[in-house]
Amino acid sequence: MVSALRRHVSIYSAIAAIVPKRFLAFRLWFWISLILRVIEMTILVYFWRAAYAESASLGGLTLTQTLTYILLAQVFESLSDQNLIWEFGFQLREGGIIHMLVRPVNYQASYYVQALAGLFMQLILNIPTALMATFIFGLQWPTDVAAWGAFILSALLGYTALFFFHWCLACITFYTTEVWGLGVLIYGLTRFLSGGLVPLAIMPTWLRTIVLAVPFSQAVAVPLNLLTGITPLSEAPAVWLSQLTWVIGLGLLSQTIFRVAVRKVTVQGG
């Protein structure tokens, strides 16, 4: 009797112990992500210090300007985060896309508001990164209110343009039903083409032309150039106008592509 009870207690306490272990794993991720971020920022900062070891200026930028730009790109990294490709892939696999399509709401708009809310959350979650950039790596925050205003508007426009662009790319999954390769490819392209690793000013002209001709840079490099003063504020209206053109162009394109591609939808399950 006693031994049976003891056995039960031991079994059920082992099962109960799974819960705090799982909880711990989530908490652990938060702290680990801070460590990973410190590693990444340390490498970036010392990489650029070494690059500037023998030259006072690269592409017209001083070391301080470049470091401010690079660290701010870390803080605002979420601007280039879009998960539409994974989301479409998931909806295809699980069959959820059918339910989304028959709902009396605009499919694209419902994803757009979710993306904006997600961006907001990510920026809040990135506050520790901002603190580390400031107190460990000496990030000097821009203080010009007008520059912040120009940045916020430009970032919103750029993020929207990127959302529409990813919408077009995500439609490819309707044809291929393969997500992993496309996702990784876009991740790699975004890492470089967003301009978060190298300021555009330092790139050779031909490369800069390519980077500006594809939409990835609209959400990171273009707004950050305004914030850090690399693009003078007097040019802000022209920048916004060009970004608005991106938004309208890609917005129309994304809807057209979706209308055609959705006919190809073959759900894999659900």
Add this chain to the structure above:
Amino acid sequence: MTHYLSLYWAFLLQQFKSYAEYRMNFIIGASSTFFMQAANLLTLWVVMQQIPSFNGWSFYELLLVYGLITLSKSINHMFADNLWTVGRVYIRSGQFDRFLVRPLDPLFHLIADRFCYDGVGNFLVGFILLVTALMGLNITLSPPMVFYVCVAVLSGGGIFIALNLITCVSAFWIMDSVPVTRAVFDNHLFAQYPLTIYPRAVTLLLTWLIPYGFASFYPASYILGRDVSAYVWAGPAVAAVLLFLGYKFWQFGLRSYSSTGS
């Protein structure tokens, strides 16, 4: 030993058969690592277009350092990738118990259970970088030097595997070891560049505590004839000691393993 080698071969053949069924996934997986590396390499190239030298290192010398760490990493990626997922895939699901009832070392079984083809991409990238660097530097490797490079890469691979092994043991207590492994593993990113660009604390860390320096910076320095301190010979010993410690720690962890029972 021969028994285990032939078993590994048998496991490997089985896996290749299943991969052959999904050829497209094989190609995508192997090329995915290339896209991951491309961003860093392009950054390096852009910067080197502007400056005469990177704190005393030329572009091809940097490629050599980067190539060596990528090759070492690929050894771990191809042959020991299951150390990442032991908690998530095997322990949490209860699958790990399968290894315990078989007449094989559970660690061997875990590692042999998967050959990760994504690592082939890493190997190719690393190899191409190494060859490009040597050609760019006009270095022809003598046979002893070829041997040195092979030993350096294998030792580097051993260091990667040992550190992942030590950290994956935490799965026996907290089920999912990926965060712990990742926190140590990501330190290898420092070793993609010469350690001389970092403050002394980072150099000490990458030499004595998380010794990824032996997988890239020290052998590269030797190949380039830069630094001939004893460190350039220490790689195999460091790998051997770490692997021994890792195996002991694994056995210790295994003793306190309690199945999730699912």
